[in-house]
Amino acid sequence: MIDKSSPIPLYHQIEEVIKQGIEHGEYQPGDVLPAERVYAEQYQVSRMTVRQAITNLVNERYLYRIKGKGTFIAEPKLEQNLKGLTSFTEDMSARGMKASSKISKFDIIPANRSLAEQLNVDMHTPIYEIKRVRLAEEIPMALERTYIPANLIKGLSEERVLSSIYKYAEEQMGLKIKSATQTLEATIANKEEIKLLEVDQGGAPVLLMKRTSKLENGQTFEIVKSSYRADRYKFMIDLER
Amino acid sequence: MIDKSSPIPLYHQIEEVIKQGIEHGEYQPGDVLPAERVYAEQYQVSRMTVRQAITNLVNERYLYRIKGKGTFIAEPKLEQNLKGLTSFTEDMSARGMKASSKISKFDIIPANRSLAEQLNVDMHTPIYEIKRVRLAEEIPMALERTYIPANLIKGLSEERVLSSIYKYAEEQMGLKIKSATQTLEATIANKEEIKLLEVDQGGAPVLLMKRTSKLENGQTFEIVKSSYRADRYKFMIDLER
DNA sequence: TAAGAAAATTGGTATATACAAATAAAATAT
DNA sequence: ATATTTTATTTGTATATACCAATTTTCTTA
Structure with a gap:
């Protein structure tokens, strides 16, 4: 799923994976996303890289974050x-x-x-x-x-x-x-x-x-x-x- | 100008300083901003912190970046x-x-x-x-x-x-x-x-x-x-x- | 003088780490 | 059983570092 040798940035690949998950209905609005550290472990990247991916999706209104709780799926734009x-x-x-x-x-x-x-x-x-x-x-x-x-x-x-x-x-x-x-x-x-x-x-x-x-x-x-x-x-x- | 002991995040303080510079007309649309490494040196913070501040301002359309050239002031929103x-x-x-x-x-x-x-x-x-x-x-x-x-x-x-x-x-x-x-x-x-x-x-x-x-x-x-x-x-x- | 190569500058990507702050879950004491 | 305290989990902030990629500047060469 994530290709470390690809010229496409890792954070961008992760963005796409999460986006797909949303668009294919695996996550519903309001659902909590796996924690940043979980993704980091799963894809064998640093937490900051996962964070960059999620930050972008938050800026694009796909997700929103609540400190201490987690990251959630937003309502469709x-x-x-x-x-x-x-x-x-x-x-x-x-x-x-x-x-x-x-x-x-x-x-x-x-x-x-x-x-x-x-x-x-x-x-x-x-x-x-x-x-x-x-x-x-x-x-x-x-x-x-x-x-x-x-x-x-x-x-x-x-x-x-x-x-x-x-x-x-x-x-x-x-x-x-x-x-x-x-x-x-x-x-x-x-x-x-x-x-x-x-x-x-x-x-x-x-x-x-x-x-x-x-x-x-x-x-x-x-x-x-x-x-x-x-x-x-x-x-x-x-x-x- | 930047207070490291303040509870306000450093990146946010830097954001405000740059915003003020734009709003007070110190920078004009199209002007190039000092490089990230210059700000980091000037305020004695890491480049990543400066980067976070600038990234936010880019997302808010105050600035835009061109790789290899620099960061520039955007047209008013x-x-x-x-x-x-x-x-x-x-x-x-x-x-x-x-x-x-x-x-x-x-x-x-x-x-x-x-x-x-x-x-x-x-x-x-x-x-x-x-x-x-x-x-x-x-x-x-x-x-x-x-x-x-x-x-x-x-x-x-x-x-x-x-x-x-x-x-x-x-x-x-x-x-x-x-x-x-x-x-x-x-x-x-x-x-x-x-x-x-x-x-x-x-x-x-x-x-x-x-x-x-x-x-x-x-x-x-x-x-x-x-x-x-x-x-x-x-x-x-x-x-x- | 002009063309090309090399170096310097700038933003882009990625890692590893540390601690803070908010929240939730578990353990403990009453 | 019910509060209270403690612990664990999660995102937030910040640093230091390394190397990549695009662009500009400087130096070298023809």
């Missing part, structure tokens, strides 16, 4: 990054408002040309279409439409959607989301949005957020389109230093 | 972070389009109640008001309005605005921007935007980006309001892993 843009639920609770959501549609539909293109599947491929209205104190704030190829995540139910699709996909289906691209644009509310968001017919502005998430193999996992009422919601980003 | 949201000029050049801008207003105005509040100054305080239209291939894409208290940055001219206000503020005035908060919302074009962005009168949607930048002492340095044509522009954010 994507969720942390998504917090850069304040998420709906968090934002609402930060303002002392109660966030809820109501599923207005939960179906499997055949992919039309546009969906097929965006999800990178053949036309007519079965696709989950999930629509939900995000509410704050019972007032509609956003309409969220999620599209996921049905073959990727079988056995999805309304109950599971209400908790976390991501968690279900990772823990039950072994799917890891690797990256996501998010865009923000402004549009005018269409008929569906006017009805579900309860806004004026006369050209109410909405903030449209589109997110495309990809798996490790490059396949598109989901498309999420969220329409936020412009009069009630804005996105905030803090930039430090 | 704010500009790097702002690239998380693709900037107008970059975005255009990435698409092979030529970006330009046209200043439509450059004045000093007395602060009204709203401006005074947002900039945290007294009413009637003189404020630079700079309006410019951002163009791509001569087509108007955005209207940008910048407000800066005049006492903060004397001698600002139209020419300087065309290059970089930030650079002028930092290099000539010694002002360092510490943080910025950015919001994105959707609105309908007002009269000014209809005229300068050349959009329809009938309720054209625009993306409104507001940025408030603060100095180290907490004072507000500037407010920037940018209205982007929703039919021509959207913001994109990439989230890795």
Whole structure:
């Protein structure tokens, strides 16, 4: 596993081994990693070399350390990054408002040309279409439409959607989301949005957020389109230093 | 400067000393730092301890290293972070389009109640008001309005605005921007935007980006309001892993 | 003078060691 | 059985050393 004669630095090789362990699901978030001295013994390297490997993974947010306790597996990065843009639920609770959501549609539909293109599947491929209205104190704030190829995540139910699709996909289906691209644009509310968001017919502005998430193999996992009422919601980003 | 009997780790003390040097302008971006062995000799600590301090600052993007050459001062972080949201000029050049801008207003105005509040100054305080239209291939894409208290940055001219206000503020005035908060919302074009962005009168949607930048002492340095044509522009954010 | 070789400088990798500080587990005393 | 004390384990800090690799500077040679 570790090749001392390789030109690749030992600490880097150890990094990769640990990373693989995380990505292959041998360790779960919150699990404790073997102690530094254990790795040192196991791979016949000095503890400082193991330490350098682990330090790098800590800086990359794969791991975190607690003095006296050990080194632990961190939550996947994507969720942390998504917090850069304040998420709906968090934002609402930060303002002392109660966030809820109501599923207005939960179906499997055949992919039309546009969906097929965006999800990178053949036309007519079965696709989950999930629509939900995000509410704050019972007032509609956003309409969220999620599209996921049905073959990727079988056995999805309304109950599971209400908790976390991501968690279900990772823990039950072994799917890891690797990256996501998010865009923000402004549009005018269409008929569906006017009805579900309860806004004026006369050209109410909405903030449209589109997110495309990809798996490790490059396949598109989901498309999420969220329409936020412009009069009630804005996105905030803090930039430090 | 370095206290070996202090409970604060040596590497952390050294970090602070170097950081201070950067923030007090003793080093400029691109300058080379004294070699690790020089610091070790100077502070009478081992090279590895210096290395740990520098490694941390490299991870925090204060410094970067080149093997065989040395350790150098990085560009201030704010500009790097702002690239998380693709900037107008970059975005255009990435698409092979030529970006330009046209200043439509450059004045000093007395602060009204709203401006005074947002900039945290007294009413009637003189404020630079700079309006410019951002163009791509001569087509108007955005209207940008910048407000800066005049006492903060004397001698600002139209020419300087065309290059970089930030650079002028930092290099000539010694002002360092510490943080910025950015919001994105959707609105309908007002009269000014209809005229300068050349959009329809009938309720054209625009993306409104507001940025408030603060100095180290907490004072507000500037407010920037940018209205982007929703039919021509959207913001994109990439989230890795 | 110009080209090439050698030496010096700088960061990169790796080891071995020692003790500190926080936490957890085990042993002991009440 | 329950506190308390002791011991072991784990990460954190720091040193001293050695050699590697990339780059720059200096010296030598043609």
